[in-house]
Amino acid sequence: MRQxxxxxxxxxxxxxxxxxxxxxxVIFLFVTGWLFFSTxxxxxxxxxxxxxxxxxxxxxxxxxAITMRLFSEELRQGSYELLITxxxxxxxxxxxxxxxxxxxxxxMLLPTVLxxxxxxxxGDLDWGPVIGGYMGAxxxxxxxxxxxxxxxxxxxxxxxxxxxxxxICISIxxxxxxxxxxxxxxxxxxxxxxxDFHFRNISKGIVDSRDLIYFVSVIFISLxxxxxxxxxxx
Amino acid sequence: xxxxxxxxKYYRDxxxxxxLNIDIDRGEIVGLLGPNGAGKTTTxxxxxxxxxxTEGDVRIKDISMSEKPLEIKKMIxxxxxxxxxxxxxxxxxxLLYVSEIRxxxxxxxxxxxxxxxxxxxxxxxxxxxxGELSKGLNQRVGLAHAMMGDPDILILDExxxxxxxxxxxxxxxxxxxxxxxxxxxxxxxxxxxxxxxCNRIIIINRGKIVADGKKDEIKEAAGNTTSLHLTLTxxxxxxxxxxxxxVDGVDHVRIERQLDESTVSVIITYPSTVDLRKAVYLKxxxxxxxxxxFYQEKQTLESIFxxxxxxxxxxx
Numbered sequence: 001m002r003q004x005x006x007x008x009x010x011x012x013x014x015x016x017x018x019x020x021x022x023x024x025x026v027i028f029l030f031v032t033g034w035l036f037f038s039t040x041x042x043x044x045x046x047x048x049x050x051x052x053x054x055x056x057x058x059x060x061x062x063x064x065a066i067t068m069r070l071f072s073e074e075l076r077q078g079s080y081e082l083l084i085t086x087x088x089x090x091x092x093x094x095x096x097x098x099x100x101x102x103x104x105x106x107x108m109l110l111p112t113v114l115x116x117x118x119x120x121x122x123g124d125l126d127w128g129p130v131i132g133g134y135m136g137a138x139x140x141x142x143x144x145x146x147x148x149x150x151x152x153x154x155x156x157x158x159x160x161x162x163x164x165x166x167x168i169c170i171s172i173x174x175x176x177x178x179x180x181x182x183x184x185x186x187x188x189x190x191x192x193x194x195x196d197f198h199f200r201n202i203s204k205g206i207v208d209s210r211d212l213i214y215f216v217s218v219i220f221i222s223l224x225x226x227x228x229x230x231x232x233x234x
Numbered sequence: 235x236x237x238x239x240x241x242x243k244y245y246r247d248x249x250x251x252x253x254l255n256i257d258i259d260r261g262e263i264v265g266l267l268g269p270n271g272a273g274k275t276t277t278x279x280x281x282x283x284x285x286x287x288t289e290g291d292v293r294i295k296d297i298s299m300s301e302k303p304l305e306i307k308k309m310i311x312x313x314x315x316x317x318x319x320x321x322x323x324x325x326x327x328x329l330l331y332v333s334e335i336r337x338x339x340x341x342x343x344x345x346x347x348x349x350x351x352x353x354x355x356x357x358x359x360x361x362x363x364x365g366e367l368s369k370g371l372n373q374r375v376g377l378a379h380a381m382m383g384d385p386d387i388l389i390l391d392e393x394x395x396x397x398x399x400x401x402x403x404x405x406x407x408x409x410x411x412x413x414x415x416x417x418x419x420x421x422x423x424x425x426x427x428x429x430x431x432c433n434r435i436i437i438i439n440r441g442k443i444v445a446d447g448k449k450d451e452i453k454e455a456a457g458n459t460t461s462l463h464l465t466l467t468x469x470x471x472x473x474x475x476x477x478x479x480x481v482d483g484v485d486h487v488r489i490e491r492q493l494d495e496s497t498v499s500v501i502i503t504y505p506s507t508v509d510l511r512k513a514v515y516l517k518x519x520x521x522x523x524x525x526x527x528f529y530q531e532k533q534t535l536e537s538i539f540x541x542x543x544x545x546x547x548x549x550x
Binding site: 002003005006007009010013014017018077078079081082084085086087088089234 | 279282283284285286304307308310312314316318319320321322327331332334335336337379383
């Protein structure tokens with residue numbers, strides 16, 4: 001536990017003592033703010049639905065950017081060797097880095113809480129879907145972080161890590177829009193694999209155990225795959 | 235204290251380390267010597283638990299690496315080759331981070347950092363980013379990193395590589411200073427390094443031990459001989475060979491080089507238990523030769539190393 005906290009602290013310090021965190025947060029806020037509010041007044045509805053529907057696509061690019069360096073950089077500069085020869089378990093390292101990325105996601109989402117607060121002054125906002133939406137956003141962000149961490153453990157090259165994890169994230173997001181390509185027999189299975197589908201359910205304000213299980217299991221599988229990929233390097 | 239048993243590592247088909255068996259006692263300073271690619275670094279990486287061996291095991295204080303790697307990692311401080319650190323971190327932040335992971339209680343961390351920065355000479359650079367340090371300073375940060383948890387065993391992979399002569403002496407003194415209460419294993423291919431610091435030397439070549447023992451033991455095993463180098467002028471080579479062989483105690487005489495008709499370089503070898511310089515000089519004096527060069531050379535670690543490991547170069 002103590003080691004886990006040390007890793008988490010170190011990774012968070014890396015994010016916030018360097019420009020990475022601020023650049024990513026600014027870009028995220030700019031893009032989501034602009035896309036959301038440019039159509040917000042046309043709909044004339046006090047709802048955050050359009051904001052949340054943007055997140056899966058935007059997270060597919062932002063999360064890989066946050067996580068691409070976590071292992072790639074260690075592998076490239078060789079500090080991974082130091083990390084492994086310190087009295088740390090793989091679990092300490094992987095979960096510590098994952099938690100740092102999730103904390104970064106939360107830090108990124110935090111300023112957007114101003115949106116629903118502003119909207120609630122303008123109209124009658126239903127807070128249920130908003131709370132569900134933020135829960136879903138953290139789960140979705142966590143899932144993409146875990147995928148990004150796995151991609152980062154595969155290679156020394158951060159660009160390769162970024163592209164691999166973007167591809168995976170985009171695929172599990174867009175698969176929900178491509179359902180008409182699949183035969184009806186497998187439709188349910190394919191739909192269940194889509195992160196977008198589960199995120200939409202939660203952001204409607206309905207917290208269903210099936211959706212929770214989906215996110216938790218994807219996170220678990222990705223982190224476990226990270227463990228295997230690292231073990232392979234030793 | 236350290237028991238290495240049948241340690242073997244294959245990289246695909248290539249055997250980097252071949253069934254090593256080594257026992258190291260507490261307080262020994264062991265120098266691991268060998269040409270490049272002999273398997274030194276691979277051996278050390280298996281000792282620290284970074285690589286898992288293809289076969290065999292490492293036991294430290296009767297704890298097995300394959301069963302309880304975490305326990306063993308707590309006892310080992312490791313300085314990898316070229317000490318790779320986080321370039322953007324400050325020296326202070328980095329050492330603090332290591333002290334947290336090593337589990338030093340919060341109220342003792344500062345004392346420990348103070349002690350190590352003093353020992354390794356880091357006081358003036360604690361506020362600098364690691365990426366801006368020179369090679370020698372980087373290496374010293376590495377030593378502080380390795381010693382953070384006050385480990386019983388220090389494993390240093392080529393600690394003086396890439397340093398200038400002054401820094402080499404500094405690191406060497408540092409190693410001697412900390413060696414009083416620790417077991418140290420370090421690899422190097424600089425022989426004078428090992429001669430100056432170690433009390434035990436292990437030479438490996440192509441993953442196998444070719445010599446193991448104290449400095450003097452290795453020299454003895456390799457045949458303890460002294461050679462006398464002469465350059466003579468106004469001398470006929472055949473006469474030189476014939477006459478020098480008559481000196482009592484000489485094992486072997488050979489012409490190293492013929493410089494011109496009447497000038498030759500000769501090497502005379504004899505056991506290092508006797509000193510034949512006087513006898514040889516008297517012989518030369520009686521023969522009317524003129525001496526241009528005259529010096530004696532005890533067998534060095536260099537020549538032993540050369541003999542033991544040369545085969546691999548020739549075949550390559």
